[in-house]
Each structure stands twice: as C-alpha cells, then as structure tokens.
Amino acid sequence: MDLKDQLSLEEFQSVDNQKDLTTLIKEKGIGKESVFAKLQYEAELEQLQIEMVKLQQWANKTKQRIAIIFEGRDAAGKGGSIRRFMEHLNPRSMRLVALNKPTEVEQGQWYFRRYIKHLPNPGEIVLFDRSWYNRAVVEPVMGFCTDDQYDQFMIQVPEFEHMLREDGVRIIKLWFSITKDEQMRRFDARLENPVKRWKFSPVDKKGQELWERYTYFKQQMFSKTHTTYSPWITVETNVKYTARLESLRYVLSQFKYDGKDNTNTNMLPDPNIVYRYQRTSIKTK
Numbered sequence: 001m002d003l004k005d006q007l008s009l010e011e012f013q014s015v016d017n018q019k020d021l022t023t024l025i026k027e028k029g030i031g032k033e034s035v036f037a038k039l040q041y042e043a044e045l046e047q048l049q050i051e052m053v054k055l056q057q058w059a060n061k062t063k064q065r066i067a068i069i070f071e072g073r074d075a076a077g078k079g080g081s082i083r084r085f086m087e088h089l090n091p092r093s094m095r096l097v098a099l100n101k102p103t104e105v106e107q108g109q110w111y112f113r114r115y116i117k118h119l120p121n122p123g124e125i126v127l128f129d130r131s132w133y134n135r136a137v138v139e140p141v142m143g144f145c146t147d148d149q150y151d152q153f154m155i156q157v158p159e160f161e162h163m164l165r166e167d168g169v170r171i172i173k174l175w176f177s178i179t180k181d182e183q184m185r186r187f188d189a190r191l192e193n194p195v196k197r198w199k200f201s202p203v204d205k206k207g208q209e210l211w212e213r214y215t216y217f218k219q220q221m222f223s224k225t226h227t228t229y230s231p232w233i234t235v236e237t238n239v240k241y242t243a244r245l246e247s248l249r250y251v252l253s254q255f256k257y258d259g260k261d262n263t264n265t266n267m268l269p270d271p272n273i274v275y276r277y278q279r280t281s282i283k284t285k
Contacts, residue, residue, distance in 0.1 A: 041241050047265035048248040049088050056125055058257035060093045063122035065169045068251060069131045072176030073214060074204045075186040077237040081176070081244045082127055085251075089125070098129035111135060111153060112160055119169060132157065133173075136221040141213050142206065154224050161230040171230050172251055175218075176237045180211050226277040236273045246273040 015024055059066055068085070070078040086096060097118045106114045112132055120126040130138075135153045139145040145153075161171055178186075187204055190196045207214060226232045233250060237243040249269040252260075260267070 041245070044245055044265055045084060045248075047263065048245060048252065049084065051252050051260070051263055051265075051267070052085060052248065053088055053090075054259045055252060055255055055257045056089050056093060058255070058259075059125055060090075060123040061258075065120040065122055066125045067120050067128065067164075067169055067171045068125065069128045069133065069171065069173045070176065071130060071133050071137075071174065072235075072237070073178055073183060074207050075183050075190070076176035076178040077240040077243050078129060078176050080240060081235075081247050082129055084244045085127060085248065093124050095120075095124065095126045096129060097126055097131075111149070112156070119164070132160075133221065133225075136225065137214060137217045138203075140217050141210055142203065154220070157225050158227055158230075161225075161227070165229045170254075172254060173230060173232050174247055174250075175222075175232055175234050176243065176247075177234050178237050180208065182238045184208060222277045232277040234275055234277065242270075242273060246270050250274045 011024065058064070070082055072078055082096065086094065095118070097115075099114065099118075102114060115132050118126065118128075132153075135145055135150060136157070140147075140150045164171060187208070222232050235243050235247045235250070246269045249267060252267055253269060
C-alpha cells in the first residue's frame with residue numbers, strides 16, 4: 001500500500017484517544033499494523049534526513065566533493081530514494097543531475113565530457129539519477145552505442161574514476177536491484193495511475209523483454225568497474241521504503257561528519273539489503 005493511502009503523521013496527531021484512532025483507521029480502510037509501520041518508517045526517515053543535513057553542513061564546511069550515483073533497472077526506486085535524500089538539503093550546496101540523451105554535438109565528443117561539468121565543486125553533494133554508466137548497460141542493450149564505443153568505455157571508466165578519486169572526489173555507486181515480477185507490477189501501477197503514466201515508456205517495456213540481456217551487461221559492468229576506490233553497492237529494492245532507509249544509512253555510514261555521534265537512530269545499514277558487488281555475482285536482478 002502506498003504512503004498516500006495511509007495515515008500521515010498529522011492525521012495521527014489529530015486524534016486524542018485509541019477509539020478515535022480506530023475510527024480514523026476504519027475510515028481510511030487500512031489496518032493498524034500498516035499504520036504503525038508507516039509511522040515507524042516516517043520517524044526513521046526523519047532522523048536519517050537530519051543526519052543528511054549534518055553531512056551536508058560538514059561537507060560544505062570542509063569543502064568535500066561527494067558524488068552519489070543511482071543506477072538500476074527502470075522502476076527500481078531510484079527517483080523515490082533520491083527525493084528522500086534531497087528533501088531537506090540546502091540547494092545551494094546540493095545538485096541533482098539527470099541528463100537527457102546526448103545532443104548531436106555531444107555524440108561527437110569524448111563520452112565523459114558531458115558529465116565532467118556536472119561533477120561536485122568543493123563543498124557540494126551531487127546526486128546522479130543515472131550517470132555515465134548508461135553506456136555500460138542501457139546503451140548496449142538498446143543498441144544506442146557501437147561495440148567499439150562500449151569496449152572503449154569499459155576500459156576507460158576505472159581510470160576515469162581513479163583520477164577523480166585522486167583529485168578528491170568521493171564517488172558512491174548504488175545499484176538499485178529489483179526482481180522481474182516486481183518491476184512488472186510497478187509498470188502496471190504506473191499505467192493505472194494518471195499522474196504516473198508519463199513515467200512509462202517503450203524502453204520500459206523493452207526492459208522486460210530484454211531482461212536477461214540487461215542482466216548480462218549489468219554483470220559485465222560489476223566485474224569490470226567494481227574497484228577498491230569506487231566499489232559497486234547493491235540495494236535490494238523490492239520493498240521500496242526499506243530501500244530508501246537503508247540506502248540513506250549506507251551513504252551516512254561512509255563519512256565521519258560533525259555531530260554523527262549524537263544521532264537518535266541506527267546508522268548501520270542492513271547487510272541483507274545493502275552489500276558490495278561480490279555477493280551479487282550469483283544474483284540476476
């Protein structure tokens with residue numbers, strides 16, 4: 001059940017006793033367990049977002065350059081998680097990068113050039129909703145690049161990221177992992193919802209038809225671009241609310257920022273939800 005179909009914190013706070021709460025729950029057509037699960041989720045999310053604000057303030061003060069890459073199949077929950085990351089951050093030192101397909105001029109340039117200008121400046125956190133890794137999976141699957149372009153990219157990307165790390169850019173690469181059945185369920189939900197129908201495209205449908213081909217190129221990407229200085233981190237996203245919390249926890253766990261010791265929530269990500277590439281080698285999501 002989506003959050004919009006459940007009780008908000010404001011609705012919960014508007015009742016004075018258990019009887020009124022029970023009445024409100026019945027009116028909304030939901031169960032008590034669902035309500036309390038949502039309230040717990042929102043409470044944890046609020047605490048983690050407070051920590052993200054602390055992280056941003058520290059990054060700005062110490063001139064850190066942080067790039068967080070969100071990759072994964074369509075409907076895996078990248079956009080929803082990105083919104084929770086950004087929700088309370090100061091836009092003056094945070095940016096979202098979600099590039100359209102390259103222009104004709106960009107197609108004639110070095111592939112990484114269009115991304116370089118969007119990398120974080122000192123004191124910035126930049127979130128990439130898809131990234132240069134389009135060329136590792138989507139483009140070869142859909143025939144948007146040549147074999148030579150793909151091969152060249154796979155050779156160059158580890159060196160590119162190594163240079164960024166040596167120059168002080170911290171890259172966090174998250175792969176949002178979803179099962180084929182859950183992806184199809186979310187596609188169907190998009191088509192049924194008028195305000196989300198725009199998210200569905202012919203490329204999405206192809207993603208189901210070419211599932212195994214996506215899996216092949218994803219595994220190639222992991223095996224050739226997972227490095228000690230820029231590892232791939234898988235986030236299981238079939239339960240999207242859990243994925244949002246655990247991806248936040250993982251990012252926060254990677255930094256020692258001011259005020260981190262004064263948190264009011266668990267800061268250690270669940271290793272069954274968030275884990276490094278080595279454990280994904282036998283998975284097909």
